[in-house]
Amino acid sequence: MSTPIETDVVIIGAGPVGLFAVFELGLYDLKCHLIDILDRPGGQCAELYPEKPIYDIPAWPEISGQALVDRLMEQIAPFSPEFHFNRMVAGFRKLDNGRFEVETDEGELFHAHAVVIAAGGGSFQPKRPPVPGIDAYEGTSVFYSVRRVEEFRDRDLLIVGGGDSALDWTLNLQPVAKSVTLVHRRPEFRAAPDSVNKMFAMRDEGKVRFEVGQVTGLKGENGQLSAAMVKGPDGEIDIACDRMLPFFGLTMKLGPIADWGLNLHENLVSVDTEKFETSIPGVFAIGDINWYPGKLKLILSGFHEAALMTQAVKRIAHPDQKLVFQYTTSSTSLQKKLGVK
Amino acid sequence: MTKISIVAFDSTRFDVDAENGSTVMENAIRNSVPGIEAECGGACACATCHVYVDDAWSEKVGSPEPMEEDMLDFAFDVRPTSRLSCQIKVRDELDGLVVHVPERQA
Numbered sequence: 057m058s059t060p061i062e063t064d065v066v067i068i069g070a071g072p073v074g075l076f077a078v079f080e081l082g083l084y085d086l087k088c089h090l091i092d093i094l095d096r097p098g099g100q101c102a103e104l105y106p107e108k109p110i111y112d113i114p115a116w117p118e119i120s121g122q123a124l125v126d127r128l129m130e131q132i133a134p135f136s137p138e139f140h141f142n143r144m145v146a147g148f149r150k151l152d153n154g155r156f157e158v159e160t161d162e163g164e165l166f167h168a169h170a171v172v173i174a175a176g177g178g179s180f181q182p183k184r185p186p187v188p189g190i191d192a193y194e195g196t197s198v199f200y201s202v203r204r205v206e207e208f209r210d211r212d213l214l215i216v217g218g219g220d221s222a223l224d225w226t227l228n229l230q231p232v233a234k235s236v237t238l239v240h241r242r243p244e245f246r247a248a249p250d251s252v253n254k255m256f257a258m259r260d261e262g263k264v265r266f267e268v269g270q271v272t273g274l275k276g277e278n279g280q281l282s283a284a285m286v287k288g289p290d291g292e293i294d295i296a297c298d299r300m301l302p303f304f305g306l307t308m309k310l311g312p313i314a315d316w317g318l319n320l321h322e323n324l325v326s327v328d329t330e331k332f333e334t335s336i337p338g339v340f341a342i343g344d345i346n347w348y349p350g351k352l353k354l355i356l357s358g359f360h361e362a363a364l365m366t367q368a369v370k371r372i373a374h375p376d377q378k379l380v381f382q383y384t385t386s387s388t389s390l391q392k393k394l395g396v397k
Numbered sequence: 398m399t400k401i402s403i404v405a406f407d408s409t410r411f412d413v414d415a416e417n418g419s420t421v422m423e424n425a426i427r428n429s430v431p432g433i434e435a436e437c438g439g440a441c442a443c444a445t446c447h448v449y450v451d452d453a454w455s456e457k458v459g460s461p462e463p464m465e466e467d468m469l470d471f472a473f474d475v476r477p478t479s480r481l482s483c484q485i486k487v488r489d490e491l492d493g494l495v496v497h498v499p500e501r502q503a
Binding site (some may be wrong): 128170183218219240241244270272321322 | 457469471475503
């Protein structure tokens with residue numbers, strides 16, 4: 057057992073909402089440690105769609121997932137948050153002094169006034185299509201996200217799926233790849249109609265190929281894919297390809313948090329809408345991981361939840377201090393904390 | 398009570414007295430039918446309770462709503478008679494219904 061790290065707040069999850077929570081808590085002098093299963097900040101924004109534009113962040117008509125994360129990191133830098141990456145939260149208990157102990161799977165211990173669960177979809181993993189033998193190609197020919205566009209330059213690319221990721225990458229990688237084939241099990245798509253129209257237009261120009269069908273098997277050697285077997289309405293065909301991007305959504309795995317005894321609502325953590333506190337006082341849940349009537353899984357909702365949660369955490373951490381609400385535009389003390397004064 | 402049959406992939410047949418209004422998935426889980434995972438608990442938010450409705454029953458059971466059709470994109474080996482069993486409600490006219498569990502869930 058290591059010596060516990062003493063802090064004010066432990067935040068589980070370093071996605072956009074966990075990061076913004078550092079800012080709100082920081083304005084009230086609350087120091088944060090963040091734990092995340094990924095190897096860097098940003099959560100899904102960084103892992104799944106770093107290059108994909110987001111259109112519904114207030115005052116940012118368009119910003120990519122990675123740019124949003126970079127901006128948040130810049131914004132919270134004055135508060136010197138400490139990150140613990142490649143860690144999963146394993147243990148949790150309330151201490152006799154009223155504080156909480158959080159333990160990671162690497163054995164680190166944290167003691168804090170409050171715990172904020174900002175774990176998004178849980179310790180998420182892209183869903184693997186149940187194609188026999190696919191694991192032999194993962195990481196060499198089969199990828200579940202686009203980390204670097206260059207990986208697909210001059211490749212014969214097969215994209216599988218009918219949602220926004222599949223359609224967006226079909227459109228975005230077409231200029232880079234040698235060839236792009238999109239396979240989806242039906243001619244209807246879940247993706248934005250605009251992207252679907254663009255894809256069909258490209259197909260009509262002969263720039264992409266679209267096949268209705270389902271991937272049933274893969275061909276290749278030593279992790280190098282050469283073709284995918286696709287079963288369509290007219291039987292099975294082989295589609296030559298050396299890169300494959302299956303987009304079958306994400307699995308939501310709440311992980312060990314499910315065993316903390318929190319009230320859950322269909323795999324999400326139930327909270328109130330005043331403090332976003334869970335059924336365990338002092339434990340909060342913000343962002344996609346929580347549930348309350350009317351909940352919308354939007355980044356901006358998570359930001360709002362972070363601000364309100366902070367008010368409650370401040371009272372727990374410093375019950376004797378009067379809470380004075382201030383604006384960053386006019387408060388010299390807040391500006392000092394931000395390093396702008 | 399309505400009699401329904403859920404046939405596991407290994408051909409084991411589970412004959413179940415199902416309450417009207419319950420879903421085929423709930424009955425499968427209650428009777429520990431192998432191969433029905435129902436990860437999301439019946440919210441039509443995953444595709445792990447996928448079944449093939451027996452050809453003789455396909456018409457009576459009906460076709461999926463658009464949301465279920467979207468979810469079926471995540472299932473494995475989807476066929477024309479594919480349904481998510483959490484979206485099939487047991488009712489009188491389904492007495493005798495037969496559904497088949499696929500080789501694997503997504």
